[in-house]
Amino acid sequence: MNKTGAQILCDSLVKEGVEVIFGILGGALLPLYDILPQYPQIRHILTRHEQGAVHAAEGYARATGRVGVCIATSGPGATNLVTGIADAYMDSVPLVAITGQVATPFIGKDAFQETDITGITLPITKYNYLVTDVTRLAEIVKEAFHIAQTGRPGPVLIDIPKDVLQAVTNFVYPEKVNLPSYKITSRGHMAQIRRAVKLIDKAERPLIIAGRGILISRAWDELKLLAEKAQIPVVSTLLGLSSFPGRHILNFGMLGMHGMAYANLAVQNADLVIAIGMRFDDRATANTDDFAPLARIIHIDIDPAEISKNVPADVPIVGDVKAVLNVLNKEVGSNDHLEWVSQLGQWKYEYPLVDLSQGDKLLPQYIVEQICEVTQGDTVVVTGVGQHQMWAAQHFTYTRLNSFISAGGLGPMGFGLPAAMGARIGLPEETVWCIDGDGSFQMNIQELGTIAQERIAIKIAIMNNGFLGMVRQWQEMFYHGRYVHTKLWNPDFVKIAEAYDIPGIRVKHKEEVVSAINRAMDCPGPFLLDFAVEPEENVYPMVSPGENLAKFIDTPRPEVLSK
Amino acid sequence: MFKKKRTLIALVEDKPGVLNRVVSLFRRRGYNIQSLAVGGSERTGLSRMSFVVVGDSAVVEQVRKQLDKLIDVVKVSDITDMDAVFRELALIKVKAPASVRSEIMQIVDIFRANIVDVSLNSLTVEVTGDDSKIGSLIGLLHRFGIKEIARTGKIAITRGGVKD
Numbered sequence A: 001m002n003k004t005g006a007q008i009l010c011d012s013l014v015k016e017g018v019e020v021i022f023g024i025l026g027g028a029l030l031p032l033y034d035i036l037p038q039y040p041q042i043r044h045i046l047t048r049h050e051q052g053a054v055h056a057a058e059g060y061a062r063a064t065g066r067v068g069v070c071i072a073t074s075g076p077g078a079t080n081l082v083t084g085i086a087d088a089y090m091d092s093v094p095l096v097a098i099t100g101q102v103a104t105p106f107i108g109k110d111a112f113q114e115t116d117i118t119g120i121t122l123p124i125t126k127y128n129y130l131v132t133d134v135t136r137l138a139e140i141v142k143e144a145f146h147i148a149q150t151g152r153p154g155p156v157l158i159d160i161p162k163d164v165l166q167a168v169t170n171f172v173y174p175e176k177v178n179l180p181s182y183k184i185t186s187r188g189h190m191a192q193i194r195r196a197v198k199l200i201d202k203a204e205r206p207l208i209i210a211g212r213g214i215l216i217s218r219a220w221d222e223l224k225l226l227a228e229k230a231q232i233p234v235v236s237t238l239l240g241l242s243s244f245p246g247r248h249i250l251n252f253g254m255l256g257m258h259g260m261a262y263a264n265l266a267v268q269n270a271d272l273v274i275a276i277g278m279r280f281d282d283r284a285t286a287n288t289d290d291f292a293p294l295a296r297i298i299h300i301d302i303d304p305a306e307i308s309k310n311v312p313a314d315v316p317i318v319g320d321v322k323a324v325l326n327v328l329n330k331e332v333g334s335n336d337h338l339e340w341v342s343q344l345g346q347w348k349y350e351y352p353l354v355d356l357s358q359g360d361k362l363l364p365q366y367i368v369e370q371i372c373e374v375t376q377g378d379t380v381v382v383t384g385v386g387q388h389q390m391w392a393a394q395h396f397t398y399t400r401l402n403s404f405i406s407a408g409g410l411g412p413m414g415f416g417l418p419a420a421m422g423a424r425i426g427l428p429e430e431t432v433w434c435i436d437g438d439g440s441f442q443m444n445i446q447e448l449g450t451i452a453q454e455r456i457a458i459k460i461a462i463m464n465n466g467f468l469g470m471v472r473q474w475q476e477m478f479y480h481g482r483y484v485h486t487k488l489w490n491p492d493f494v495k496i497a498e499a500y501d502i503p504g505i506r507v508k509h510k511e512e513v514v515s516a517i518n519r520a521m522d523c524p525g526p527f528l529l530d531f532a533v534e535p536e537e538n539v540y541p542m543v544s545p546g547e548n549l550a551k552f553i554d555t556p557r558p559e560v561l562s563k
Numbered sequence B: 001m002f003k004k005k006r007t008l009i010a011l012v013e014d015k016p017g018v019l020n021r022v023v024s025l026f027r028r029r030g031y032n033i034q035s036l037a038v039g040g041s042e043r044t045g046l047s048r049m050s051f052v053v054v055g056d057s058a059v060v061e062q063v064r065k066q067l068d069k070l071i072d073v074v075k076v077s078d079i080t081d082m083d084a085v086f087r088e089l090a091l092i093k094v095k096a097p098a099s100v101r102s103e104i105m106q107i108v109d110i111f112r113a114n115i116v117d118v119s120l121n122s123l124t125v126e127v128t129g130d131d132s133k134i135g136s137l138i139g140l141l142h143r144f145g146i147k148e149i150a151r152t153g154k155i156a157i158t159r160g161g162v163k164d
């Protein structure tokens, strides 16, 4: 049947099961938006900025595991997507970004609102397309969704000139993709798996490092089985949080620059590291020369290029984490490592996080713990970037699978609010808390408009310390306390929310925290809590740049309290 | 670690933008390409690229994997240590007044090179071979005064048996 490019695009999205797209239109997209009402299956969320659209699509994708879709017009619309696309690339988020483009005769002429968005996004997309022929459009959409969500997921961009949206051709949605050069190794090499099993069976101090690959591959049951069968303690990367039950006796928290002391000590003392679906990011490993110095390393990942990129692997296993663990679990022997696990328990006891029961200051860590307490952990937490992000990682016990959504690899401030919107749209039955910083919040504050218009019932907790806190902490620790341009003058966030018809309250005292959280929970719609937290609180433990994981600066512990 | 020249060959889709993707990868990851040659292959729709890269073995292994990860790349192999034929073609325009012409022509003969263009005071020499052959010819021609050099970059193919 003959259809226009715009119809073909929508039909193809429907075929891919897309239920929501986030975007903002413009001249180049008018032919598409004009017919969008003919497709009621596709919900369109009009954001206030394209960065909001792309982070929302990311939040949706991270929360549901489905492909997130965002859309922007040519030129400035397209360039506004760049941060979110880069973020999706770093964190392996399945995303399809659709951009309008000037009509093909104008391409290369510096036409109004023409930008070379395929050129710009070349190094930050898994793949991208400039569609120059409407007869290729359906095939390209099919390929884009396939590439975005298979293997190691990532963002794919489709740039569609206006005349291609208007051109007419016969529409047939292809059954299969034809990509002979796109290959994925999903089953691990059996000989390598056997080598891994041997190492695991004879290890005395084995340790699992769980990364986001566990969540992408939905391999949490397999991870749990491995840990339990061979009694191997588990630490996770920032993005691996919530892949292993938070209260499990073998869970020893997060490793890395702001990882728990005991998790980092576990890494540095292990004789075997089983790294699963993680990429040895420098924020996780600290100094790689000194990373896990006593350990052999088994690295399981679907991306061969990650193997031995930052840390050499003794046993590389390329494959889908779930498929590999399934085989591995059958071969691994039951075991216990009582001494090792109790050593980790001892470190956990010796190096607890900051004691929040004392004092009456309003500490951000306390708020995070209370959100966890009140919700019973039955919520999805989405964060901005900064100190509050680290506190959300450290102090919330993630008992619900895939309940921590955060931008780890790129770390773009402004991620939290739109990503929380997207997460809630993907999971309309779930509670979604956005734990944000005052700085981060203001980087996409305009999305309050989207939240109000669509009545997206997220709960926003701003850890308002009046600082670009994480950077202030570095100035305090490494630049002699010279606070250069980290102090923020902030507006009254409650009044701002009110202007958007979103209720909110400001919380200044520790004793008001629980009732405030309850109030937000009781409100059926969106709610904003502005917490006036201790301005110069620091994130501990901390491994200084260049040091190894064992050389952490521990949480300061006043003598009085320990006596 | 020990830096070495390695030769990689890649079979890639012959589509617009593929060369850009490959070159962008090298730039973005800071890999050093010493020479790059692109052309058709035995299969329609596929081109063959030959690269000479410099780096220690870990870097070159990363280059290989990152190239292989590109969706348009069908296959990459490091053929440095394989039995292979390596060739490059160079065109060298050299100053050649009548007084030295015969001397230049003798050198050209020894190298089994050809003279492909002659003008009043210059000769253009075409030579094919490996690095060292082209290097020595250029070395010998230097003293006459070289006006221009154009080199294709090295291409390579493994020797003998048909294997997939």
Ligand SMILES: Cc1ncc(C[n+]2csc(CCOP(=O)(O)OP(=O)(O)O)c2C)c(N)n1
Residues within 6 Å of the ligand: A384, A385, A386, A387, A388, A389, A411, A412, A413, A414, A436, A437, A438, A439, A440, A441, A463, A465, A467, A468, A469, A470, A471
């Ligand atoms: C877009 C962007 N710009 C700058 C930075 C550098 N940066 C990292 S954390 C941070 C401070 C964040 O402040 P806030 O959101 O208030 O969080 P806090 O650390 O105070 O909890 C900055 C400026 C960044 N990560 N992203």
Ligand SMILES: [Mg+2]
Residues within 6 Å of the ligand: A386, A437, A438, A439, A463, A464, A465, A466, A467, A468, A469
């Ligand atoms: Mg702040």
